Amino acid sequence: MTDLAVIVPVYDEVQSIEQFHNELLTVLGTLGLVWRVLYVDDGSCDGSSDVLERLASLDGHISVIELSRNFGKEAAITAGLDFTDSDAVVIMDADLQHPPEMIVEFVKHWRNGTDVVFARRRNRYIESVLKRVGSRLFYKILRYSSDVDIPEDVGDFRLMSRRAVEAVRKLRERHRFMKGLFAWIGFEQKYVEYDCVSRSAGHSKWGLGQLMNFALDGVTSFSIRPLRISSIFGAVIAILSFFYGSWIIIKTLVFGDPVPGFPSLMVVILFLGGIQLLALGLIGEYIGRTFGESKRRPIYVVKDIKNPADLLIEPQLSHPNQNDAAREGQSG
């Protein structure tokens, strides 16, 4: 039985993976726990796979799950969570931005009975001003619009107890906004602060486009408030135009029909056109999400597992509802 499993999603990290591995193992050795490191190879094509394979062949505590292609960090983390069967799980990045020493603090809190311990960045100075302002704004909108309390300046670096992992495992949605999912499960959550450092090597896989997608995903997967706001906005405009229309009719009847106001007409048409397109796009966003979920595709596909000892070999890969249906079929 493993006490602590460390899940590390890896996508093209050949420059940092070995240094990361050594630092991680040094820390794990001091904990006095039975540990396992689970690398999830998210379709790397820069030689990371060979390095991971070698690490696994040298040490039985190292497992590697190889995905069939690049599915994204969220899917890789999900794969890791699906396969672990330990009392606690730590999730961390392989680029040395998450200091392994923090695990010691995590474990302390966990031993005191906390189910979720997450790391919180004390500073964001290494990021550009644009990224910082954007992220502030994003969190403002997210916190306003969503129903769960999603903490700011928090990444995926965290420890979760077995029951917290089991709760996350039940959330099988395809658009995986992990911060939101981790907040959604509840439980007692504590945080430990750390100083954010630059990537040791390579580059972040997050461009501006991905960040914008991420922000949109975050807001739309955790609330339908944007839809509600546009309905309210539509209603307000409809009421205002009713009064404005009545006023125009009365004015025309009483004072006759002077030269009509072309500019004001244009402004109103353009304004309403814009609002309508925005609202349509918003509806489309939610429909697209429904479409994606309705296909019920698996979140990832596993190609190979190295050192599967202690792992859950048949994890819950399928949709929970399908499982329920299958179980009902058996019993009935």
Ligand code: UDP
């Ligand atoms: N990662 C992954 N799949 C991806 C992109 C990233 O498994 O498609 C891994 C990557 O190898 C690293 C972690 O996720 O271990 C964080 O990635 P990155 O540093 O690009 O994200 P950031 O730190 O900028 O949030």
Ligand code: MG
């Ligand atoms: Mg990083």
